Structures are given as structure tokens and as C-alpha cells.
Amino acid sequence: MNPFSSGTRLRDMIRAIRACKTAAEERAVVRKECAAIRSAISESDQGYRHRNIAKLMFIHMLGYPTHFGQMECLKLIASAGFPEKRIGYLGLMLLLDERQEVLMLVTNSLKQDLNHSNQYIVGLALCALGNICSTEMARDLAPEVERLLLSRDPNIKKKAALCSIRIIRKVPDLAENFLSLAATLLKEKHHGVLISGVQLCTDLCKVSEDASNYLRKNCTEGLVRILKDVSSSPYSPEFDIAGITDPFLHIRVLRLMRMCGQGDSDTSEYINDILAQVASKTELNKNAGNAILYECVETIMGIEATSGLRVLAINILGRFLSNRDNNIRYVALNMLIKAVAVDSQAVQRHRTTILECVKDSDASIRKRALELVYLLVNDINVKPLTKELIDYLEVVDHDFKGDLTAKICSIVEKFSQEKKWYIDQMFKVLSLAGNYVKDNVWHALIVVISNAPDLQGYSVRSLYKAFYTSPEQVSLVRVTVWCIGEYGEMLVNNIGVLEVEEPMTVTESDAVDVLEARLISHSSDTATRSMSLIALLKLSSRFPPTSGRVKEIITVHKGSFVLELQQRAIEFNSIIQRHQNIKSSLVERMPVLDESTVIVKRAGPSQASISTEKSNQQPPSGTSLKLPNGVAKPAAAPLVDLLDLSSDDTPVSAPTSNDFLHDLLGIDLTNSSSGIAPASGTDILMDLLSIGTPPVQSNTSPEISSDKGLSLITKPASNSVHVVDLLDGLTSNGYLPEVHIPVYSSITAFQSSTLKITFSFTKQPDKPQVTQILATFINLSFDAYTDFVFQAAVPKFVKLHLDPASSNHLPSNGNGAVTQTVTVTNGQHGQKSLAMRIRIAYKVNNQEKLELGQINNFPPGL
Amino acid sequence: MSTGRLRTKAIRELSSLILTRGPKLCNFVEWKGYKAVYRRYASLYFCMCVDQDDNELEILEIIHHFVEILDRYFGSVCELDLIFNFHKAYYILDEILIAGELQESSKKIVARLIAAQVRSAMLLDWGKWAINSK
Numbered sequence: 001m002n003p004f005s006s007g008t009r010l011r012d013m014i015r016a017i018r019a020c021k022t023a024a025e026e027r028a029v030v031r032k033e034c035a036a037i038r039s040a041i042s043e044s045d046q047g048y049r050h051r052n053i054a055k056l057m058f059i060h061m062l063g064y065p066t067h068f069g070q071m072e073c074l075k076l077i078a079s080a081g082f083p084e085k086r087i088g089y090l091g092l093m094l095l096l097d098e099r100q101e102v103l104m105l106v107t108n109s110l111k112q113d114l115n116h117s118n119q120y121i122v123g124l125a126l127c128a129l130g131n132i133c134s135t136e137m138a139r140d141l142a143p144e145v146e147r148l149l150l151s152r153d154p155n156i157k158k159k160a161a162l163c164s165i166r167i168i169r170k171v172p173d174l175a176e177n178f179l180s181l182a183a184t185l186l187k188e189k190h191h192g193v194l195i196s197g198v199q200l201c202t203d204l205c206k207v208s209e210d211a212s213n214y215l216r217k218n219c220t221e222g223l224v225r226i227l228k229d230v231s232s233s234p235y236s237p238e239f240d241i242a243g244i245t246d247p248f249l250h251i252r253v254l255r256l257m258r259m260c261g262q263g264d265s266d267t268s269e270y271i272n273d274i275l276a277q278v279a280s281k282t283e284l285n286k287n288a289g290n291a292i293l294y295e296c297v298e299t300i301m302g303i304e305a306t307s308g309l310r311v312l313a314i315n316i317l318g319r320f321l322s323n324r325d326n327n328i329r330y331v332a333l334n335m336l337i338k339a340v341a342v343d344s345q346a347v348q349r350h351r352t353t354i355l356e357c358v359k360d361s362d363a364s365i366r367k368r369a370l371e372l373v374y375l376l377v378n379d380i381n382v383k384p385l386t387k388e389l390i391d392y393l394e395v396v397d398h399d400f401k402g403d404l405t406a407k408i409c410s411i412v413e414k415f416s417q418e419k420k421w422y423i424d425q426m427f428k429v430l431s432l433a434g435n436y437v438k439d440n441v442w443h444a445l446i447v448v449i450s451n452a453p454d455l456q457g458y459s460v461r462s463l464y465k466a467f468y469t470s471p472e473q474v475s476l477v478r479v480t481v482w483c484i485g486e487y488g489e490m491l492v493n494n495i496g497v498l499e500v501e502e503p504m505t506v507t508e509s510d511a512v513d514v515l516e517a518r519l520i521s522h523s524s525d526t527a528t529r530s531m532s533l534i535a536l537l538k539l540s541s542r543f544p545p546t547s548g549r550v551k552e553i554i555t556v557h558k559g560s561f562v563l564e565l566q567q568r569a570i571e572f573n574s575i576i577q578r579h580q581n582i583k584s585s586l587v588e589r590m591p592v593l594d595e596s597t598v599i600v601k602r603a604g605p606s607q608a609s610i611s612t613e614k615s616n617q618q619p620p621s622g623t624s625l626k627l628p629n630g631v632a633k634p635a636a637a638p639l640v641d642l643l644d645l646s647s648d649d650t651p652v653s654a655p656t657s658n659d660f661l662h663d664l665l666g667i668d669l670t671n672s673s674s675g676i677a678p679a680s681g682t683d684i685l686m687d688l689l690s691i692g693t694p695p696v697q698s699n700t701s702p703e704i705s706s707d708k709g710l711s712l713i714t715k716p717a718s719n720s721v722h723v724v725d726l727l728d729g730l731t732s733n734g735y736l737p738e739v740h741i742p743v744y745s746s747i748t749a750f751q752s753s754t755l756k757i758t759f760s761f762t763k764q765p766d767k768p769q770v771t772q773i774l775a776t777f778i779n780l781s782f783d784a785y786t787d788f789v790f791q792a793a794v795p796k797f798v799k800l801h802l803d804p805a806s807s808n809h810l811p812s813n814g815n816g817a818v819t820q821t822v823t824v825t826n827g828q829h830g831q832k833s834l835a836m837r838i839r840i841a842y843k844v845n846n847q848e849k850l851e852l853g854q855i856n857n858f859p860p861g862l
Numbered sequence: 863m864s865t866g867r868l869r870t871k872a873i874r875e876l877s878s879l880i881l882t883r884g885p886k887l888c889n890f891v892e893w894k895g896y897k898a899v900y901r902r903y904a905s906l907y908f909c910m911c912v913d914q915d916d917n918e919l920e921i922l923e924i925i926h927h928f929v930e931i932l933d934r935y936f937g938s939v940c941e942l943d944l945i946f947n948f949h950k951a952y953y954i955l956d957e958i959l960i961a962g963e964l965q966e967s968s969k970k971i972v973a974r975l976i977a978a979q980v981r982s983a984m985l986l987d988w989g990k991w992a993i994n995s996k
Contacts, residue, residue, distance in 0.1 A: 011946050018945075054949055061948065063870050083983040090952055097865050120979050130960040155975060162960035169961075192966040199963045238968045241923065248927075248967040251920050291919035298917070326888035331918060362887040 008033070010054045017062070030064055041072055049076055050084055053091045066095055070102045077109045085113070085121055089128045098134040107137050114144040122148065123159050130163035138170040142177065149181045154190040161185060161196035165203045175208040183215065186222045191239060191246055194226065198252040205259040216260040220267050223260070224274050227253045231278055242286035250278070254295040261303030268304040275300055279312055284319065287327075294320075294331055301335070301342055314339060314346040321353050326362050333357060333368035340375045351376060355388050366400055374407050382415040386425055393432045405429060405436040413444065419452045423459055427476075431466045434473025442475045446482060447593045457490035458498050459483055464491060464506060467514065478528055481518055484511055485535025486590060489542050508543040515539065516553050526562055533557065533565065537572045538587040551576045744862065750838060750853040754781040756814075757790075757838070759822075759855075761862065769829040771862045773822040777840075778814045785810040785842040790820055793837040797827040800836075810842070826862060834858040880907060890918050901925045906941055928958055931969050935976060953979070 008016070013033055020026040037052045049072055056069040073095060076088025096103055106128075113125035126148065129141060145167060148160040161182070168175045182204055185197025201219065204211035230249050239246040257275075261268040279296045283289045293316055300313040317339065320332035333354070340347050354376070357369035377385055389408050396404055408429055416422035426445045430437060449459050463480040470476055484491060491506050518524050519532040533554065540550035554576070557569035575583050746760035756778045763771050779785050788808040794800045805820040826834055835858065840851045879891050880900050891898045893911070899921040900909040908925045912918070929939075931954055936943045944951050957972045958965055966972050 014946055058948065063866070063873075065866060082979075086953070086979070086983065087949065090949060090956075094952075099865065118982075120982055127956045127960055158965055159960060162963050162965055165963060166961040191968055192971060195964055195967055238970045241927075246967050247923060248920070248964055251917060252964075255917075287919055288923055291917060291923055294919050295917050326886065327890065327919065327922070330888040330890055364888055364890055364892065367892070 008036075008055075010051055010058070013055050014058060017058075026062075030059055030062070034059065034064070034066075034068075038068055041068065049079075050087050053087050057091055057094050060095055070095055070100070074102070074105055074109070077106060077113075082118065082121060085124055089124045092128055093131050096132065098132050103132070103134055104136065107140055110137070110141060111144060114141065114148065119153055119156060122156055126156070126159040126163045130159065130166045133166060133170065135170045138167040139174070142167050142171070142174050146177055146181060149178070149185070154188070154193050157185070157188075158190075158192040158196040161193070161200045165200050168203060168207050172207045175204055175211055179204060179211050179214055183219055186219055186226070191249060195249055195252055198223075198226075198249075198256050202252070202256045202259055205256070212259065215256075216264060216267055220257070220260050220270060223253055223257055224271060227257075227274055227278065231281065242288040243283070244286075244288050244292065247288040247292050250292045251295045254278070254292070254299045258299040258302040261299070263304070265304040269306075271303070272306060272309060275305075276309060276312065279309075279316060284323075290320075290328055290331075294335070297335055298338075301339055310343055311346070314343065318350055318353075321350060321357075326360075326365060329357060329360075330362075330365050330368060333365065333372055337368070337372050337375060340372070344376070347372075348376060348381075351381065351385075355385070358389070359392055363400065367403070370403060370407055374411065377411050377415060379415060379417070382411065383421070386411060390425065390428050390432065393429065401433055402436045405433040406438070409437060409441045413441075419448060420455055420458075422448060423452070423455060424462075427459075427462055427466055430473060430476040430479060431470040432473075434470065434475040434477075437475045439475075442479050445479060449483065450486075450590065450593045455498075456483075456487045457495045460487040460491045461494075461506075464514070472523065474525070474528065477518060477524070478531055481515060481528065481531045481535050484514060485531075485538040488535075488539045492543070508539075508546050509549070511543070512536065512539060512546050512549060512553075519553065519557070526564055529562075530564055530568060533568045533572060537575065540576060541584045541587045547576060744859045747855075747857050747859065749775070749836075749855045749857075750840075750851075752780075752851060752853075754779070754849075755840065755851060756780055757840075759858075761859065763862075769826045771824050771826070771834070773824060775820045775822055777810060777818045777820070779810040779812050780814060781844070782812050783844045784812045785844050788818060788842040789840070791839040791841070792822065793839075794824065795832075795835055797832060798834060799825040799827065824862075829862075833860050834862050876909060876911070880909060889922060899925070901929075903929060904941075906944075924958075924964060927967070927969070928955065931958065931972050934969060934973055 013029075016029050017026055020029060033055060037056060040048055040052055053069060053072055053076060056066050056072075060066040069091070073088050073091035076084045077092065079085065079088070092103075092106060110125050110129060113121050114129075116122050116125070126145070129137070129145070133141070142164075145160050145163050148156055149164065151157055151160070164178050164182075168178060178200065182197060182200045185193060185200065188194055188197065201211075201215050205215060227250065230246055230253075233245045236245055239249075241247050244250070254275075257271050261271055275296060279293065279300070282292050282296070284293065297313045297316050300309050305313070317332050317335055320328045321336075323329060323332075336347050336350070336354070351373075354369055354372055357365055358373060360366050360369065373385065373389070386408065389404065389411075393401070393404055393408065409426075412422060412425045412429070416425070423445070426442075430442065430445075449456060452459075460483040463476070463483050466476060467480045488508075488511050489495065491511055492508050515532045515536050519529055519536070524532070536550045536553060540547040551573065554569050554573050557565050558573060560566045560569060575586065579586075744761040744763070746758055748756065749759045750757040758776045758778075759773045760776070761771050761773055775790065777788070777790065786809050788805070788810050790802075790805065792800060792802065801823040803821040803823070805818050807818050810816070810818050824834060824836075826832070836855045838853050838855060840853075842849055876891075876893060876898055879893060880898065883891070885902075889900055891900070895914070896911050897914060897916070897918060898909055898911050899918050900907050901922055902908075908929065910921050910925060912921055932939045932944070932951065935950075935954060936947070954972070954976055957975055
């Protein structure tokens with residue numbers, strides 16, 4: 001049988017595939033070949049394994065699945081011949097990756113091949129290992145690789161060095177084994193071995209601190225010598241690239257020097273000279289030279305260099321920056337971003353060039369330049385820089401506009417010192433790129449406007465003008481609509497005109513026109529229209545003559561298909577028609593929005609969400625109208641409740657600050673929506689102040705933290721056993737439903753020179769007889785108490801239930817408190833008040849102590 | 863996602879990023895936290911994906927190093943050479959890079975090693991054929 005005949009040859013298959021005109025044709029050819037290969041595999045056909053794997057690799061490169069060929073690779077690797085092994089290993093590297101379990105099976109073959117007599121086979125094994133080994137394989141075969149690092153053949157040595165790199169990346173613990181071997185590699189003359197050796201040392205430094213120190217101590221001298229030799233060596237055709245001998249070696253040695261010199265001033269001083277030499281000698285005109293200079297500058301920036309050297313480096317970067325080659329400029333910008341951290345002043349000098357780069361035609365360069373500009377902004381140059389950036393905003397492409405807008409907004413927010421400047425810049429940005437401005441940015445703008453009463457007239461007039469030039473910018477429209485609504489009378493009556501303003505007359509109907517246009521325009525979305533409706537309502541109050549016209553406009557939308565608009569239209573219509581008397585107070589000027597909320601939001605999102613939860617839990621009660629709340633974006637609702645007209649008359653019952661206060665005292669402000677209580681906010685706060693366990697609802701069983709010295713009293717919630725009840729407990733009667741939700745202040749139940757006990761109370765509205773008492777015990781003495789046990793006795797008509805205490809160890813001097821929840825049910829609620837006798841037992845200094853007391857000062861009504 | 867799918871996805875994304883770039887633009891593109899350095903030779907793009915802290919200019923040199931060696935081996939290498947002899951291109955690559963790092967900076971030595979291995983493979987091949995044909 002002719003070994004070359006059956007089955008298509010590799011090149012025939014490739015030709016066939018390339019001749020296919022459609023994807024379907026190609027799939028058919030591939031399917032046929034795969035079928036042939038599969039049958040050959042199942043028949044264990046040895047002859048064509050080599051060719052089949054080659055074909056399979058090609059098919060894999062095209063993107064088709066080829067996992068059925070994986071075992072074939074293994075068989076090829078296990079064969080004796082070099083060509084089989086070669087293609088087997090290549091197949092292994094292409095068709096498999098380290099995640100496949102099949103890879104483990106190769107470990108044995110690899111081990112044998114690493115010990116093979118044929119150097120090229122050893123090379124194959126090292127290559128495969130270095131490219132795809134997994135962590136386990138790395139660990140298993142590391143000793144072999146270590147041995148091969150000592151081989152005499154430079155080909156093996158360099159491959160072993162690079163293979164070791166992968167090993168220590170996978171198993172950093174093995175780094176120490178390779179350390180001394182790596183250091184000896186640096187003494188070689190062979191360039192390939194040197195390059196791999198230097199790279200191995202660099203990776204060792206990255207992986208292990210000890211390696212770093214070792215190499216710094218022992219190898220710095222050698223490195224300097226290598227660099228000196230190679231940079232001053234005569235022309236050698238073998239290594240020459242663009243007039244420089246072996247730039248690769250230059251670069252790698254420079255990098256390793258950086259690792260050694262980092263954070264160490266002695267080493268840095270030692271390598272100072274050679275760095276200066278390389279930096280000044282290398283020519284700028286070819287890429288190889290530039291690559292070396294780049295690495296040199298990186299190294300200078302990375303070590304503790306002298307200021308002279310630093311200046312040299314930044315000058316090189318400056319030259320790079322003005323180079324026409326885009327690659328060089330990109331690289332320079334990248335470097336300058338890192339240099340800003342080191343020497344910001346020097347970089348500032350190149351500001352103009354950098355600004356030019358922001359406008360470059362190359363997207364990569366623009367991005368880098370913008371980032372760099374952002375880092376360079378400080379209080380002094382912020383105004384001219386912002387002006388430049390905003391000017392550029394006019395002409396920039398779409399894909400870059402978003403980035404640029406975000407950066408400008410960020411700069412303006414961070415660095416603005418006066419409100420007027422901030423407002424001006426924001427108006428410009430909104431006009432040019434309002435669609436790219438994020439919501440929180442224009443919300444913040446509104447907050448600032450509301451806090452700047454002298455600028456409100458100016459704002460609304462500027463917005464009015466801007467609006468006519470750029471009506472398509474959604475955020476601009478929204479801000480304008482809001483301002484016209486709020487400050488309409490300033491617009492019309494020219495209140496608070498600043499000197500820089502040109503005179504302008506806007507009539508009331510003009511203002512209404514604008515809003516009406518927004519409402520009707522097809523390009524406005526629901527949120528904008530909703531805002532327009534509210535603004536119209538405000539205007540109808542501020543400009544009484546327009547009321548009729550506004551009413552007409554609103555009436556049109558009573559039949560809108562959008563629910564939000566319809567609802568608002570109907571409600572506002574109703575206000576205008578029937579509730580003239582309260583209309584003006586409803587739409588009064590909004591109270592100044594709290595700027596700190598904007599800042600809080602930036603600083604701590606979790607806190608903002610606490611307030612959100614609380615404000616959501618207080619449903620307004622008592623108004624005849626349910627006024628719509630908030631803009632269409634719920635996430636922003638807590639901060640800028642733009643349309644919260646209810647600030648005047650709606651009892652937003654307990655304002656947020658009060659809640660916090662109550663929480664501090666450990667009283668849960670329960671109300672009708674307390675099913676949600678305890679809100680997560682409460683818990684966070686309570687934990688922050690370590691008041692101990694939050695008030696526990698009666699059904700939960702808290703962990704038993706104290707298990708020593710548990711007496712009868714402290715038992716888990718599951719079995720409600722009564723405490724030392726002097727008299728029999730009575731069951732509770734049917735109770736009267738109570739609507740009023742009382743609040744009880746906490747009491748000091750007991751105080752002696754050594755102990756203080758406070759009780760705080762919570763009640764559920766539907767169970768007026770049941771009170772939960774959170775007892776807090778504080779140790780007033782100088783010694784800690786252990787085996788702390790609290791017992792209580794109650795009169796016959798009261799039922800008592802004690803939850804386990806938070807701990808039975810009470811630290812001294814009030815440095816911590818123990819809490820315990822006590823649930824009492826007053827069978828004669830309303831007629832007799834609670835009373836309690838208490839007994840506290842503890843150990844102090846290994847002596848047992850007992851304290852007794854009676855509590856008579858329970859608040860009435862419990 | 864399986865490795866195969868990841869590969870195809872990555873190739874597709876990078877291709878569209880790189881192929882759409884104009885000729886005057888710089889040879890670096892940022893992609894998913896890595897940098898893709900590419901170099902164009904006639905109709906072929908050679909692309910290497912590297913970490914943020916690698917020296918991009920050096921990578922350009924490494925690409926050129928590889929291409930020159932290919933050129934030397936195939937004699938004025940063209941695209942078809944690489945398609946029909948992809949396995950040989952890989953063998954050459956394996957003499958230049960291991961574990962993503964440069965292995966040998968001398969083109970002469972690489973060429974010598976490749977030639978020696980080709981000889982080694984041929985000898986064994988002929989030997990087998992001789993045995994089989996008997």
C-alpha cells in the first residue's frame with residue numbers, strides 16, 4: 001500500500017477549502033474531512049496520524065470544533081519519531097488549553113521527553129510545557145526544568161529559562177528554587193540565554209520579594225556590565241537592528257534594572273550613570289532606538305533617580321511628543337500619565353502640546369491625551385483648560401463626545417470655585433452635548449442653581465437663550481423647563497440682571513409658548529413632557545393672566561395615552577379649576593435644595609439609600625390630592641424630588657433627621673408601614689453605634705451568645721417559659737384596636753454605683769398590651785463582670801418572656817453593654833401599669849454579687 | 863463560554879477594531895484592558911496582544927523580527943506560503959517566543975535551528991518510507 005495515496009493530502013484539503021465560494025460549501029468540505037479523520041482515528045490508523053492532525057489544526061484555525069482529535073495528539077507525542085512528536089506537540093498547543101483535563105495525560109510523555117537524548121526533542125517538550133502547562137503539571141515537572149537550566153546546550157538553556165517563567169507564574173512558591181539558577185544565567189555570553197535569563201529574573205522579582213532583594217544585591221553589577229558591553233559593542237550583523245546591537249537585550253536589561261532600582265536609592269545611584277549614557281547616546285530616528293529610549297525613560301521614572309536624570313527623561317518625552325510619528329506620541333502620552341505622579345510641574349510645561357493631542361485624528365491618541373489633561377487640571381489652569389475642552393466639544397466626533405463630556409463635567413464639578421463660572425460652563429456643555437450628560441450631573445446643576453438666589457434670574461435667562469439655539473439637547477431642555485417654571489417671573493420681569501447680560505424682553509406668553517412647544521413636540525420624551533406640565537402649572541400661578549391658556553393646554557392632555565401625562569393633566573386641571581385658593585401655595589417657590597445631599601450622594605451611596613428607604617416609608621397622609629412625585633427616573637428621586645410640590649402642606653411625617661435621632665436612642669419609630677421595619681438603615685446605624693442587637697420581633701430566635709451559667713430564665717424563644725413568676729400568669733384578654741401610635745421614652749430602670757440598667761420600649765400598633773423592652777446593662781465599676789444573669793419578676797396580670805442576653809460578660813467602665821429583650825404582656829392594659837422586680841447576679845473578681853431592685857417608673861400606658 | 867467560542871469572539875472583535883483603522887494612525891489599540899499591537903505587511907496584519915505595562919515599541923520590533931525570519935526561511939514570504947505551511951510558520955514562532963517572551967534575538971541562530979530540525983525530521987521520514995516500501 002502506498003503510504004502517500006489514501007486520504008487527501010494537507011495541501012489538497014486547504015485548496016479545496018479555499019475554493020469554496022459560500023460558507024455552506026466550506027462547512028460541507030470540513031464535515032467530510034472530519035468524518036474521514038474520525039474514522040481514521042477510530043481505526044487507530046497509524047500511517048496518517050501526522051497528516052490528520054495537521055488537517056485538524058487547519059480546521060481548528062478556521063473555527064470549527066475539533067476536540068475529537070485531542071487523544072490523537074497524545075498518541076503522536078508518545079510515538080518515537082521526531083516528526084510525529086513535533087506535530088503532536090504543535091497539535092497539543094493549538095487544540096488544547098490548560099483547562100482541559102486531557103492535558104494531564106501528557107505529563108508522563110513530557111517527563112520522558114524532557115530526559116530524551118535528542119536535544120531537539122527536549123526543546124519540543126520545553127516549548128510545549130512553557131506555553132500551556134497547568135498548575136499541576138508545572139509543579140510535577142519543575143524539577144526536570146531546573147535540571148535542564150544547567151544543561152550545556154544554550155538552546156536548551158534558553159528554552160528552560162522561559163519555561164521556568166511560566167512555572168513560577170503558575171506556582172509562585174517555586175520561585176526560590178529558580179533563584180540562584182537564574183542569577184547564574186546572567187553570566188552567560190550567548191544572547192539568547194541572556195535574554196531569557198534576564199526575563200526570568202524580571203519575573204522572579206515580580207513574583208517574590210525575596211527574589212527581588214537577592215537579585216538586587218547580587219546582580220546589579222552584572223547587569224550594568226551587560227548593558228555597557230552591548231551598547232558599546234561594534235557592529236555585528238547577527239544582532240544589528242537599525243544600527244543598534246541587539247535592542248532586545250538593551251530593553252530587557254533596562255527593565256530588570258528598573259525592578260532592582262525601585263525603592264532602593266543605592267542601586268538607583270549605581271545605575272544612574274549607565275542610564276544617562278544610554279539615554280543620551282541612543283538615536284531617536286528609528287523605532288528600535290525609540291523603543292530603547294522609551295524603556296530607559298520608564299526605568300528612570302520608576303527608580304529613585306536624581307533630579308537631573310528626571311529632567312533628562314521628561315525632555316525625551318517632550319521630544320517624543322512633538323514627533324510626527326503617531327506611535328511615538330502615543331507612547332509619550334502614556335508615559336506622561338505616569339510621570340505626572342512623579343513630577344507634575346515638568347509635565348505642565350507640555351500642556352499646550354498635550355491639548356493639541358486631544359484634538360488629534362487618531363482615537364487612541366485622543367483618549368490618552370484626554371486622560372492626561374484630566375490629571376493635569378489644577379486650580380490655576382482649570383479655566384483656560386476648560387475653555388479649550390469646551391471649544392473642542394463643538395467639533396468632536398460622536399464616539400468621543402461621551403468621554404469628553406463626562407471628563408469636562410467632572411473637571412468643572414471638582415474645581416469650580418465660583419457658582420457663576422460653574423453654571424456658565426454647565427450651560428455651555430448642556431447646549432453642546434446635553435444628550436451625553438448624565439442625569440446626576442444636571443440634577444446637581446439644579447441644586448446649585450436653587451442655592452444661588454442671585455444667579456437664578458441670570459440662569460433662567462441664559463437657559464432661555466440657549467434653548468433657542470439647541471433645542472434638541474434633552475438635558476438642556478429639562479433644566480430650562482424646570483427653571484422657567486420656578487423662576488418664570490424673574491425671566492419676564494428681568495429680575496436680578498447681572499452686568500454682563502444683554503437686555504432681553506420675554507413676555508409671559510413667550511414663556512408659556514416655550515413650555516407648550518416642549519409639550520407638543522414629538523421629540524420630547526415623557527419625562528420632559530411631565531416636567532413641562534408641572535412648569536405650566538407653576539406659571540399659571542405666577543402669571544395669573546395666562547391661567548386660562550394654561551388650562552386649555554393642559555386639558556388637551558387629559559386624554560393622553562401616556563398614563564403619567566394623563567394623570568398629571570387631570571390633576572392639574574382640577575387644581576386650576578376648583579382649587580384656586582391653594583394653588584398658589586402649592587406651587588410656591590421650592591425650598592432651597594440641600595446641597596449636602598448632592599455631596600452625600602457622591603461620597604456614600606449607602607447612606608443615600610438609607611434616607612431613600614425612610615422617605616419612602618413615610619407615605620404622605622391627609623392631602624386630598626395625591627400629587628405625583630419625582631421625575632421618571634426613580635433612582636434620583638430621593639435627592640432632587642423636582643416635582644415634590646408637597647413640601648408645604650403634606651406632612652412628610654417624621655423627616656429623615658428625626659428618624660436617625662430616634663434610632664440613636666434605640667426607639668423604633670413604628671408606624672403604619674412598619675411591616676418593613678426594621679429598615680436596613682436602622683440596622684446599619686445601630687451596628688455603627690454598637691447599641692447591640694436591634695429590637696427583636698417576637699418570633700425570631702436570636703442566637704444564644706451566652707451559654708455559660710444559663711439559668712432557668714434565659715431560654716430560647718421557641719419555648720415560651722415564664723420567668724420566676726411570683727403569681728400565676730394570666731392570659732391576655734381581647735384588646736381594643738388602637739389607631740394612635742404612641743412613643744415611649746426610655747427609662748433608667750435601675751441604677752446603683754456599680755450597675756445601670758435602661759429600658760427602652762416598643763409596641764406594635766395592633767397589640768397594645770404587648771410591649772417589648774430592650775434592657776441595656778452597663779457596668780459602672782472598674783472591673784469586668786462575668787456570668788452576668790438578669791432575672792425579673794412581674795405581678796400576676798403580666799406575662800413575661802425573656803430572650804437570651806447578648807452576652808454574659810460585661811466589660812468595665814461602660815465600655816460595652818449587654819442587651820436583652822424582654823417581652824411583657826399586660827393583661828390589664830389600660831387599667832394597671834407595669835411593675836417589675838429584678839434580680840441581677842454576676843461575678844466580679846471571682847466573687848459573686850447580687851443586686852436587687854424594683855422598677856416602678858414604667859411609663860403609663862404600657 | 864468554551865475556549866473555542868472565546869477564541870472566535872476575540873478574533874472577531876480584534877479584527878473589526880484593527881481592520882477599520884486608517885493607515886496613518888498609531889499601531890496600538892486598547893482592547894479589554896490589554897493593548898493590541900499590530901503591524902501591516904501588504905495585505906497581512908500581524909497582531910500581538912500584550913499587557914498594559916509592556917513596551918509597545920519593542921513589540922513592534924518583535925513582530926518585525928518574526929516576519930524577517932519567515933522571509934528568510936520561505937524566501938520572500940507571501941500569504942500563500944503561510945496558509946499552506948502554517949505548521950512550519952508555527953515551528954518558527956516556537957523558536958522565537960515561549961511563554962509569551964522573546965527567546966532568541968539572532969536571526970542566524972533561529973534559521974540554523976530550524977534547518978537542523980527539518981533535517982532531523984527528513985532523515986527519520988525517509989527511513990520509515992524505506993522500511994515500509996520493502
